[in-house]
Amino acid sequence: MSETTAELAVHLAAAAHQADAAALVDSAQFMARVAALGPDTPGFVDRVSAAVRQAVESGRPAEPEPTPEAVPLSYNEQLMRTAARQAQLTADYDGSITVEDVQLASPRVVGEWAAAGKLAHLGVPAQRRRGRR
Structure with a gap:
């Protein structure tokens, strides 16, 4: 927390x-300094504000530091990212649709994309609607 x-x-x-x-958040050095201020102690927000003000006044932008290895996501984080992506994939989605998007989207949405011809770049020609409407 x-x-x-x-x-x-x-x-x-x-x-x-x-x-x-x-x-600032991407800077491991700055965040280590913030963590040392004691996030669970009274007056923490004021101390962080002073640290941010000092970083701004020093004129040095906090550059994101390259990470040597990617940190693996926990199972819950993976589920949250997948659910967030699925929520974006609607029938009126305007972004570039990938094979992964087709796999994540609901069958109804994929059918609507196919009917609208949005999957032509994946080799799926525009489909006619069948069945009841």
Whole structure:
């Protein structure tokens, strides 16, 4: 919980100081400094605000640091990402439809995409609707 608290505090402080919150959160060095401020102690938000202000005043943008290895997602995180992606895949989806999108979307949505000709780039010609409407 303290990691989430720290990120939220950084986002709030960044908004107040017109800083790039994403760059600050992506900086492992900055987030380590924030974690050292004690996310579960009183006055934490004020200390984070001071740290963000100091980062802004120093003029050095917090560059995202490359990670040597990708951290594997937990099962729950994988489920959440899949559910979020499925929620985006509707009949009126305007993005580029991939094979993975077809596998994730509901059969009704895939049928509507096929009928509209949105799957032609995947080798599926426009389909006529069949059955009851």
